[in-house]
Amino acid sequence: EIVLTQSPATLSLSPGERATLSCRASQSVSSYLAWYQQKPGQAPRLLIYDASNRATGIPARFSGSGSGTDFTLTISSLEPEDFAVYYCQQRSNWPPRVTFGQGTRLEIK
Amino acid sequence: EVQLVESGGVVVQPGGSLRLSCAASGFTFDDYAMHWVRQAPGKGLEWVSLISWDGGSTYYADSVKGRFTISRDNSKNSLYLQMNSLRAEDTALYYCAKDDGPVRGVIIGNFDYWGQGTLVTVSS
Numbered sequence: 035e036i037v038l039t040q041s042p043a044t045l046s047l048s049p050g051e052r053a054t055l056s057c058r059a060s061q062s063v064s065s066y067l068a069w070y071q072q073k074p075g076q077a078p079r080l081l082i083y084d085a086s087n088r089a090t091g092i093p094a095r096f097s098g099s100g101s102g103t104d105f106t107l108t109i110s111s112l113e114p115e116d117f118a119v120y121y122c123q124q125r126s127n128w129p130p131r132v133t134f135g136q137g138t139r140l141e142i143k
Numbered sequence: 144e145v146q147l148v149e150s151g152g153v154v155v156q157p158g159g160s161l162r163l164s165c166a167a168s169g170f171t172f173d174d175y176a177m178h179w180v181r182q183a184p185g186k187g188l189e190w191v192s193l194i195s196w197d198g199g200s201t202y203y204a205d206s207v208k209g210r211f212t213i214s215r216d217n218s219k220n221s222l223y224l225q226m227n228s229l230r231a232e233d234t235a236l237y238y239c240a241k242d243d244g245p246v247r248g249v250i251i252g253n254f255d256y257w258g259q260g261t262l263v264t265v266s267s
Binding site for chain 1: 178180187188189190193202204205238243244250251252253254255257258259
């Protein structure tokens with residue numbers, strides 16, 4: 035089973051700053067890596083799919099990069115509504131399996 | 144507007160059974176694969192199961208294989224999760240989620256719409 039490790043566990047930044055979140059896979063996942071945002075009491079929201087494609091309606095300040103085993107989610111300039119927990123997620127085609135990272139909490143400094 | 148509304152979560156004793164439901168609207172339900180994803184209180188996300196658009200293919204996480212059964216009724220725009228032999232570690236908020244794959248195509252395994260979840264508590 036592929037394990038996703040996110041770092042850091044908690045990231046403390048101020049609005050306007052740049053956020054860089056990391057996700058490392060235990061083996062190559064090609065570009066089959068997605069990112070989700072979850073706010074308290076809400077369901078997750080898809081931000082990025084296939085490593086670098088923004089989902090519908092996601093602001094341009096969110097970007098994803100990477101391939102193979104190392105991936106990054108970047109938020110170019112933090113807005114107050116961006117403080118949340120972020121999860122990376124990989125999918126394997128056969129057999130179909132999905133795994134999530136343990137999450138990075140982005141908190142206001 | 145896409146809506147997914149889960150129901151059926153209750154407090155159940157270890158070893159018990161439960162069936163969760165998810166009512167879908169706002170999209171052509173029988174065109175897409177569907178998933179169940181769970182989240183234990185204060186913890187991360189765990190994928191549970193998926194079903195193809197026609198119900199012909201189902202897959203499970205190892206943690207629930209042999210105990211949970213996913214199904215769908217396309218005539219009712221509904222997704223189900225039959226949960227048997229429940230354990231304390233199955234306690235979680237259970238979300239249904241739509242696969243973002245193409246219409247009646249390959250299962251992608253990303254989730255573009257989620258419900259708000261239904262809480263299952265396994266406790267004596």
